[in-house]
Amino acid sequence: EVQLVQSGAEVKKPGESLRISCKDSGYNFTSYWISWVRQMPGKGLEWMGRIDPSDSYTDYNPSFQGHVSISADESIGTAYLQWGSLKASDTAIYFCARHPYYGSSPFTWGHGTLVIVSS
Amino acid sequence: DIQVTQSPTSLSASVGDRVTITCRASLTFGSYLNWYQQKPGKAPKLLIHAASTLQSGVPSRFSGSGSGTEFTLTISSLQPEDFATYYCQQTFNAPLTFGQGTRVEIK
Numbered sequence: 001e002v003q004l005v006q007s008g009a010e011v012k013k014p015g016e017s018l019r020i021s022c023k024d025s026g027y028n029f030t031s032y033w034i035s036w037v038r039q040m041p042g043k044g045l046e047w048m049g050r051i052d053p054s055d056s057y058t059d060y061n062p063s064f065q066g067h068v069s070i071s072a073d074e075s076i077g078t079a080y081l082q083w084g085s086l087k088a089s090d091t092a093i094y095f096c097a098r099h100p101y102y103g104s105s106p107f108t109w110g111h112g113t114l115v116i117v118s119s
Numbered sequence: 120d121i122q123v124t125q126s127p128t129s130l131s132a133s134v135g136d137r138v139t140i141t142c143r144a145s146l147t148f149g150s151y152l153n154w155y156q157q158k159p160g161k162a163p164k165l166l167i168h169a170a171s172t173l174q175s176g177v178p179s180r181f182s183g184s185g186s187g188t189e190f191t192l193t194i195s196s197l198q199p200e201d202f203a204t205y206y207c208q209q210t211f212n213a214p215l216t217f218g219q220g221t222r223v224e225i226k
Contacts (some may be wrong), residue, residue: 035215045155045163045206045217061214095162105210106153106168 004096004110011116012086019082020113022096029077030054035107036070036081037095045095051079052101086117121146123209125218131226138194140205140221147187148211154183154192157220158203166205167192197223 003025012018022034035050049060053072060070072079081094093114097107122145132138142152150170155163165174167183170190180195194201202225207218 044220045157045208047215047217050213050215059213063214099210104151104153104169106165106174107155107163107208108165109162111162 004098004108006094006096006110006113009114009116011118013119014086014088014117016086016117017082017084018086018115019080020094020115022079022081022110024077024079024098026077026098029072030074032098032100033105034070034072034079035097035099036068036079037097037107038064038092039095039112040089040092048081048094050099053079086115088117088119090115090117120214121148121209121211121216123207123216123218125207125221127221128219129222129224131224132197133226134197134199136197136226138197138201138223140192140207142185142190142192142207142218144188144190144209146211148209150186151209151211152183152185152190153208153210154181155206155208156201156203157206163206194223 005023007021030053033050036048038046048064049070051058051070051072058070069082093112095112096110099105099107124143126141152170154167157163166177171183182193184191205221
């Protein structure tokens, strides 16, 4: 069974940096995309971007490009979402999801990481 | 970018009712559409992929149809555990986009 294990909840101050992680416990980390999805409190799902762990190619939603960075470490089967300078509006749950390269590419989801940014 | 507009944004229904949720796309894209169910405090769960293929383990009262620009999720007989929020998602091209969500509430 595919399992994506995400890092724990974080409480940070505006301006601080943060990196959250998503570990794929399966055996084919480099055979699927890993995407990140934001869900702000009481709101819907927003796709932020994705990475191909086999070559670290990334694809960002223009709404998030420049504010976050997606990376992956193939050797430990882990993908990351990183901020250089957090804002209060980054308060949200962040889901990682694994999905195939082809077809309708349905998502298999991690459990989510809550990030709270507050002074 | 492909916009996906989901309707209604919320509905009230009773156990046993037939429920239909629609997703309309701004461009045609074949069957690159998935449906998810999300309950409060939980990650979304895949129900339907490729517009009409039922995900393994999902009850057969859920079905999907459509192609091109109009897609439908139908719950044939609503059960108590189906009260949740439902999202469509297009994966034809990036940025991948979700519908706004449909909240299904108890009448």
